[in-house]
Amino acid sequence: MQFRLEKVLRIMREFMTHSNQATSSLADREYLSAQAQHPDSLPFDYSVTRAKRKTMVIHVRHASVEVRAPLFVSVREIREFVTRHRAWVEKKLSEKAGQDAQRLMLTDGGTIFYKARSLTVRYISDTREAIVITEREFCIHGPRLNDEVAARILQRWLLLQARTVLPARAKALAGYLQAGGRLKEVVFRKTKTKWGHCTSSGRIQFNWLIMLAPDAIIDYMICHEVSHLLHMNHSRRFWAVVESVCPDYRIYVKWLKKHEHRLWL
Numbered sequence: 326m327q328f329r330l331e332k333v334l335r336i337m338r339e340f341m342t343h344s345n346q347a348t349s350s351l352a353d354r355e356y357l358s359a360q361a362q363h364p365d366s367l368p369f370d371y372s373v374t375r376a377k378r379k380t381m382v383i384h385v386r387h388a389s390v391e392v393r394a395p396l397f398v399s400v401r402e403i404r405e406f407v408t409r410h411r412a413w414v415e416k417k418l419s420e421k422a423g424q425d426a427q428r429l430m431l432t433d434g435g436t437i438f439y440k441a442r443s444l445t446v447r448y449i450s451d452t453r454e455a456i457v458i459t460e461r462e463f464c465i466h467g468p469r470l471n472d473e474v475a476a477r478i479l480q481r482w483l484l485l486q487a488r489t490v491l492p493a494r495a496k497a498l499a500g501y502l503q504a505g506g507r508l509k510e511v512v513f514r515k516t517k518t519k520w521g522h523c524t525s526s527g528r529i530q531f532n533w534l535i536m537l538a539p540d541a542i543i544d545y546m547i548c549h550e551v552s553h554l555l556h557m558n559h560s561r562r563f564w565a566v567v568e569s570v571c572p573d574y575r576i577y578v579k580w581l582k583k584h585e586h587r588l589w590l
């Protein structure tokens with residue numbers, strides 16, 4: 326019962342911010358039910374996932390919209406909720422569409438965002454495998470090139486750099502932070518959602534795609550994961566350790582938020 330009351334109060338607050346009028350709870354509810362009888366058709370589809378939760382929330386991922394809703398709310402209430410947040414969902418969908426257009430397209434003539442520069446991908450038929458970067462172009466050399474072969478060459482190239490740079494730097498930083506004994510191993514994996522990960526057993530995992538990012542971002546990622554050897558959370562104490570090594574970390578966090586979608590392959 327309490328959840329319901331909270332929900333109604335929340336709806337009221339939301340409603341009143343739009344209407345800018347102090348209306349009674351009853352009037353709000355009547356308004357909402359009247360609106361539900363003439364629901365606007367929405368320009369997007371959405372899926373509903375029921376969960377043991379108290380409130381509704383909308384997630385927009387690429388082109389899909391998902392509503393997570395408590396077990397007790399009706400389909401009509403969910404529709405009202407989505408309709409009320411229609412403008413926000415549409416804005417998110419167009420943002421995601423823009424991001425998708427900026428994604429790394431590994432194909433001849435595509436675009437790659439390397440060290441914060443947009444470069445044109447070029448395939449150059451060659452007997453040896455190599456990557457050569459010029460002012461405007463990111464040239465992938467190799468025999469019998471197609472998108473798949475080029476992706477493998479790029480992966481080998483980035484992985485080699487990751488192996489050369491990341492474990493040594495992570496070890497050195499762990500030593501500096503007097504956490505050297507806690508670092509057991511550094512491994513590499515391409516995941517869809519994470520740049521790095523640190524387990525309580527002292528295993529740090531890096532996504533080798535981070536090597537496409539500017540060096541300062543790579544340094545920040547090393548600092549972030551190594552700091553987890555001291556604090557396995559994102560508490561204030563954790564960020565204090567990060568800041569002690571990387572005082573400008575906020576700039577890098579922001580940069581990643583803004584640009585990371587351009588680095589995923």
Ligand SMILES: [Zn+2]
Nearest residue numbers: 549553558559
């Ligand atoms: Zn973290």
